[in-house]
Amino acid sequence: MQYSLCEIIRGNSDILLKQMLQKGMRFDLILTDPPYNLNKDFGNDSDKLSLPEFLRVTRKRIELCRDLLTDHGSLVWFGIHHYIGFIQNIMYETGLNYRRLNIWYYENGFSRSKNAPLTQYEPFLWFSKSPHIWTYNVDDVRIPYKSEKRLKTPVYYKGSDGQRKLWKPNPMGAMRGDVWSYPTLAGKAFAKEKTSHPTQKPEALITDLIKAFCPKNEKGLYEGKILDPFHGSGTLGVCCEKLNKQGHHIEWLGIELEEKWCKIAKQRLSNI
Numbered sequence: 001m002q003y004s005l006c007e008i009i010r011g012n013s014d015i016l017l018k019q020m021l022q023k024g025m026r027f028d029l030i031l032t033d034p035p036y037n038l039n040k041d042f043g044n045d046s047d048k049l050s051l052p053e054f055l056r057v058t059r060k061r062i063e064l065c066r067d068l069l070t071d072h073g074s075l076v077w078f079g080i081h082h083y084i085g086f087i088q089n090i091m092y093e094t095g096l097n098y099r100r101l102n103i104w105y106y107e108n109g110f111s112r113s114k115n116a117p118l119t120q121y122e123p124f125l126w127f128s129k130s131p132h133i134w135t136y137n138v139d140d141v142r143i144p145y146k147s148e149k150r151l152k153t154p155v156y157y158k159g160s161d162g163q164r165k166l167w168k169p170n171p172m173g174a175m176r177g178d179v180w181s182y183p184t185l186a187g188k189a190f191a192k193e194k195t196s197h198p199t200q201k202p203e204a205l206i207t208d209l210i211k212a213f214c215p216k217n218e219k220g221l222y223e224g225k226i227l228d229p230f231h232g233s234g235t236l237g238v239c240c241e242k243l244n245k246q247g248h249h250i251e252w253l254g255i256e257l258e259e260k261w262c263k264i265a266k267q268r269l270s271n272i
């Protein structure tokens with residue numbers, strides 16, 4: 001079977017990733033949100049594994065993703081606080097190179113339980129294939145400066161040469177930190193974006209991750225191949241296509257086991 005890019009494939013990543021590797025396919029960015037093993041109902045048992053089985057399949061998937069990356073490629077992998085430590089360990093063991101453990105922070109978390117803190121974040125790991133080269137488009141994901149005062153009054157710092165230097169704000173905004181703050185798709189405010197998928201990610205978050213980690217061409221446009229092997233309701237494809245509508249050249253591929261999520265993803269794409 002041939003896989004063209006910019007499409008959704010209904011199938012099992014545990015099989016398809018091996019086939020893609022054999023066909024010589026490679027990706028600049030694998031940006032994915034796999035089952036966290038929290039017993040969610042995706043219409044299959046993929047989120048209901050014993051811990052040893054979850055870690056076994058996760059290791060296999062990470063090894064395949066590592067081999068599917070281009071030499072300068074990156075793997076961005078969402079997880080949950082329960083298991084992210086195991087997954088980070090697996091990534092080190094597979095020879096990938098640690099770049100950052102990031103946090104997706106949301107203020108609008110919800111909890112029924114009162115005997116533990118409310119969950120307000122999901123971690124996501126960024127590892128690169130190479131220890132030396134990777135893509136991070138720092139200027140594309142700058143955020144507004146918090147303090148107006150800091151922008152108006154001169155700020156001094158000690159340079160590496162020991163000299164006192166005047167700090168000047170970057171006109172494009174402050175450098176983003178590793179805490180990425182976007183609300184979850186809860187409530188009326190997100191009713192238009194939200195589908196029936198139980199763990200749909202916000203487009204704002206995924207779009208910024210694409211902007212941060214997708215390579216660019218000499219014209220400054222995003223041009224790269226992106227894979228999401230656990231595509232769900234299709235957020236990655238939707239975000240890539242919205243960027244492509246602005247003139248970028250992202251080739252993407254989403255794999256999803258369940259027909260119903262593929263249908264929803266196709267519907268979302270057709271609405272763009």
Ligand SMILES: C[S@@+](CC[C@H](N)C(=O)[O-])C[C@H]1O[C@@H](n2cnc3c(N)ncnc32)[C@H](O)[C@@H]1O
Pocket residue numbers: 011012013014033034035036042043044046197199200201202229230231232233234235236255256257258261
């Ligand atoms: C956490 S959800 C992804 C949600 C997605 N990021 C979104 O915004 O809609 C994980 C998805 O992976 C799918 N899945 C589980 N095992 C799979 C496999 N072996 N191959 C392909 N998809 C799989 C599930 O059906 C589920 O829809």
